[in-house]
Amino acid sequence: xxxxxxxAWQLFYIASGTMGCINFYLMMxxxxxxxxxxxxxxxxxxGAVIGLLCMPMPSLLTREEGKDFTASHMAAFGTxxxxxxxxxxxxxxxxAGGMMLNEMMQILDRYQTPNLxxxxxxxxxxxxxxxxxxxGGVRVLAGLFFIVLCLRIFETGLLVLGVTSSFELRSILPLxxxxxxxxxxxxxxxxxxxxxxxxxxxxxxxxAGLKARSxxxxxxxxxxxxxxxxxxxxxxxxxICGFDMIRLVDLTTIDFYRVISFxxxxxxxxxxxxxxxxxxxxxxxxxxWINATMLRKAVFRRWPExxxxxxxxxxxxxxxxxxxxxxxxxxxxKWQPIVLLVMLCVYIPIYGxxxxxxxxxxxxxxxxxxxxx
Amino acid sequence: xxxxxxxxxANMNAxxxxxxxxxxxxxxxxxxxxxxYRIEWLSSMxxxxxxxxxxxxxxxxxxxxxxxxxKLILPIADIEIRTHREKxxxxxxxxxxxxxxxxxVAHPDVLYAPCKSxxxxxxxxxxxxxxESGPKDAFTESLNVNLNLIRRRLMSEQLHVRMLTVGxxxxxxxxxxxxxxxxxxxxLIYQVEQSSIDHPKALLDIxxxxxxxxxxxxTFFEPFEFTELPxxxxxxLENGKVALLMEGSRKAMIGPxxxxxxxxxxxxxxxxxxxxxxxxxxxxxxxxxxxxxxxLYVAVATYNFEMFPLKVIQTLLISRHNVPFSPFxxxxxxxxxxxxxxxxxxxxxxxxxxxxxxxxxxxxxxAAVEAGVISNVMLVLVSASSLLTLASATVxxxxxxxxxKLPSLLMAMVLGLPGICVFWFLLLxxxxxxxxxxxxxxxxxxNPMSRYxxxxx
Numbered sequence: 001x002x003x004x005x006x007x008a009w010q011l012f013y014i015a016s017g018t019m020g021c022i023n024f025y026l027m028m029x030x031x032x033x034x035x036x037x038x039x040x041x042x043x044x045x046x047g048a049v050i051g052l053l054c055m056p057m058p059s060l061l062t063r064e065e066g067k068d069f070t071a072s073h074m075a076a077f078g079t080x081x082x083x084x085x086x087x088x089x090x091x092x093x094x095x096a097g098g099m100m101l102n103e104m105m106q107i108l109d110r111y112q113t114p115n116l117x118x119x120x121x122x123x124x125x126x127x128x129x130x131x132x133x134x135x136g137g138v139r140v141l142a143g144l145f146f147i148v149l150c151l152r153i154f155e156t157g158l159l160v161l162g163v164t165s166s167f168e169l170r171s172i173l174p175l176x177x178x179x180x181x182x183x184x185x186x187x188x189x190x191x192x193x194x195x196x197x198x199x200x201x202x203x204x205x206x207x208a209g210l211k212a213r214s215x216x217x218x219x220x221x222x223x224x225x226x227x228x229x230x231x232x233x234x235x236x237x238x239x240i241c242g243f244d245m246i247r248l249v250d251l252t253t254i255d256f257y258r259v260i261s262f263x264x265x266x267x268x269x270x271x272x273x274x275x276x277x278x279x280x281x282x283x284x285x286x287x288x289w290i291n292a293t294m295l296r297k298a299v300f301r302r303w304p305e306x307x308x309x310x311x312x313x314x315x316x317x318x319x320x321x322x323x324x325x326x327x328x329x330x331x332x333x334k335w336q337p338i339v340l341l342v343m344l345c346v347y348i349p350i351y352g353x354x355x356x357x358x359x360x361x362x363x364x365x366x367x368x369x370x371x372x373x
Numbered sequence: 374x375x376x377x378x379x380x381x382x383a384n385m386n387a388x389x390x391x392x393x394x395x396x397x398x399x400x401x402x403x404x405x406x407x408x409x410y411r412i413e414w415l416s417s418m419x420x421x422x423x424x425x426x427x428x429x430x431x432x433x434x435x436x437x438x439x440x441x442x443x444k445l446i447l448p449i450a451d452i453e454i455r456t457h458r459e460k461x462x463x464x465x466x467x468x469x470x471x472x473x474x475x476x477x478v479a480h481p482d483v484l485y486a487p488c489k490s491x492x493x494x495x496x497x498x499x500x501x502x503x504x505e506s507g508p509k510d511a512f513t514e515s516l517n518v519n520l521n522l523i524r525r526r527l528m529s530e531q532l533h534v535r536m537l538t539v540g541x542x543x544x545x546x547x548x549x550x551x552x553x554x555x556x557x558x559x560x561l562i563y564q565v566e567q568s569s570i571d572h573p574k575a576l577l578d579i580x581x582x583x584x585x586x587x588x589x590x591x592t593f594f595e596p597f598e599f600t601e602l603p604x605x606x607x608x609x610l611e612n613g614k615v616a617l618l619m620e621g622s623r624k625a626m627i628g629p630x631x632x633x634x635x636x637x638x639x640x641x642x643x644x645x646x647x648x649x650x651x652x653x654x655x656x657x658x659x660x661x662x663x664x665x666x667x668x669l670y671v672a673v674a675t676y677n678f679e680m681f682p683l684k685v686i687q688t689l690l691i692s693r694h695n696v697p698f699s700p701f702x703x704x705x706x707x708x709x710x711x712x713x714x715x716x717x718x719x720x721x722x723x724x725x726x727x728x729x730x731x732x733x734x735x736x737x738x739x740a741a742v743e744a745g746v747i748s749n750v751m752l753v754l755v756s757a758s759s760l761l762t763l764a765s766a767t768v769x770x771x772x773x774x775x776x777x778k779l780p781s782l783l784m785a786m787v788l789g790l791p792g793i794c795v796f797w798f799l800l801l802x803x804x805x806x807x808x809x810x811x812x813x814x815x816x817x818x819x820n821p822m823s824r825y826x827x828x829x830x
Binding site for chain 2: 125129132135136270273278281
């Protein structure tokens with residue numbers, strides 16, 4: 001049984017794993033001040049591996065390729081439990097989306113972005129954009145994240161150039177603070193290049209149309225890149241021992257979204273905000289796409305696709321507006337990582353159980369890439 | 374029983390003598406002793422010279438007794454023997470029908486000989502895809518000539534042609550492909566047949582037909598490529614694509630197309646690889662900046678004036694101090710003027726279009742600056758933006774860019790730099806949705822820029 005390419009749901013598992021671990025890192029940061037780039041790297045690598053382990057899950061559940069994901073989940077977990085897990089996912093994603101919308105609103109407001117500082121203009125506009133992109137499916141999302149990655153590569157290139165004494169960032173970016181970039185900071189920001197869901201969606205794009213062997217090659221290359229970053233991260237660990245090369249202290253979710261995304265460009269205010277907006281829209285579209293797919297597969301099956309997107313967008317808008325109205329963003333962002341971590345912790349044992357069930361039934365144990373060994 | 378036979382005979386004669394109400398239907402009776410040969414044709418479709426030179430002398434000389442005998446003696450290929458009922462259908466495709474009558478009774482089978490009148494222009498130089506080097510022949514409106522132009526460049530057993538008819542006009546069309554790409558060809562054939570069923574009207578041209586295909590509907594971006602060069606078609610066929618040619622169309626439709634192909638020009642085939650790479654990167658940059666240049670100026674000049682360095686601000690202020698309009702109105706006027714100019718000169722004869730271009734581009738622009746309607750900087754930016762647009766490798770991309778500039782300007786005016794970002798987000802979102810022969814139109818390979826690195830791909 002060979003797999004031609006990564007499926008959207010495999011991608012979803014990887015993204016969940018990785019993002020779960022990133023959020024775990026944030027929580028640990030808040031609890032025990034485990035603040036270093038290397039710790040972030042380690043968790044990122046763990047997240048990627050967990051995500052990769054989760055990859056063959058759909059084929060395990062369905063026992064055949066292409067069978068309906070949600071239906072197989074329900075069948076595998078039992079109706080009540082399956083529905084509960086799906087609702088938990090849906091709710092948390094809508095919550096995360098609502099928070100992200102509000103965080104973007106705060107940034108737009110802070111930088112006095114023209115005509116977008118008003119909540120009831122910016123948020124529906126962002127949702128409309130997200131629906132347009134989400135309706136295109138995973139390939140559209142992959143393309144958008146690819147553009148985000150290109151921007152990051154460009155940003156990293158500029159940062160690396162900024163480290164050298166012969167290149168002054170002010171010469172190309174008039175609003176640059178004028179301080180030369182420190183090597184540690186440049187590497188740390190560069191490390192965000194292949195992290196989070198962008199990397200995973202990029203993989204989906206990167207591997208499209210390739211055979212299973214190439215898919216596996218690309219995945220392990222990405223893991224290799226993470227290991228390389230890990231080595232750099234251990235070097236940066238020296239920062240904890242007094243070599244103050246880089247410290248990421250007092251990191252909150254809002255800061256995190258900013259740290260991993262275009263901090264350099266934010267030096268340019270509006271340019272940075274625009275690129276941040278692009279990143280947020282892509283992520284929102286991704287969240288909406290997952291929500292709408294779940295809705296379509298689980299409930300209201302007879303509704304047209306646009307209705308599902310509309311419902312998911314309205315739910316997200318209601319959550320965002322509620323959070324904004326009751327000033328709950330600050331409170332919830334402390335709990336969001338824990339919720340996601342719990343979700344991950346629930347999912348891993350389920351995976352183990354399924355694996356055990358598959359072994360018991362005599363089915364071959366799948367390996368990374370979805371291909372039987 | 375005799376009555377039945379008599380009725381059948383009467384029906385057959387009646388059927389045979391029914392003449393549709395079309396004035397270009399001609400009948401000639403060649404009577405040779407007891408046998409009469411009823412020859413029928415449409416003067417608008419059939420070549421009467423073939424009838425005079427190849428058919429009549431043979432009939433007079435051999436006096437065949439049946440349609441089968443006629444088929445043996447006539448020096449014409451692809452002769453068909455069918456019934457009377459199909460006569461009209463055959464005649465409108467350029468056949469001549471010959472019905473044998475013995476003692477006033479028509480034989481049930483009719484011979485149809487292809488004698489299509491061919492009046493096409495000869496092979497000429499390409500009108501749109503100009504190239505300094507390489508062969509100068511372009512497709513004509515004849516399907517056979519076009520197939521010949523491809524075949525003589527690609528004399529390979531792997532090259533297959535599948536003939537189809539499309540639309541209610543029963544236009545002959547051909548899908549050309551290499552044997553390895555049979556699946557892609559089947560996909561194209563399926564889409565062609567489906568759209569022929571869904572849109573039974575007569576088809577005007579292949580580009581018109583492309584909008585009816587499944588992947589071509591409801592999309593702003595053209596998911597197929599069109600070329601008038603046989604050389605480019607051959608190159609595409611060798612690169613795993615399939616081509617659709619249609620009678621009466623002077624272009625070939627190539628699929629599956631990809632967005633990267635819009636940066637590839639036929640002239641690239643004759644240049645050294647490093648040069649091709651440089652040119653293609655330049656085209657990509659041109660594409661991005663043709664959509665960014667004026668909107669960026671409008672956004673920054675409207676909302677973020679502080680982003681300009683001091684010296685640039687000085688120049689801008691001097692340039693704009695007499696202009697009564699906002700940067701958006703300036704840009705909108707100039708971009709609209711460029712579009713109108715291109716539309717105006719598009720259908721003018723060559724000499725006139727050159728003069729019109731000079732008048733619109735230089736004289737009106739300079740006069741507008743002197744009159745204080747627009748600023749110098751805007752004139753420079755709009756001219757540069759137009760040049761960047763005209764640098765596009767394909768006509769489709771060029772037309773698309775001119776249209777996309779206006780919404781881009783509008784978003785820049787309303788929302789500033791985030792507006793430009795939103796515009797690009799929506800543009801890319803729609804671009805990534807497009808599929809060409811069910812393959813993604815915008816998809817990067819293992820190496821995202823592989824086509825550019827390969828150069829000639």
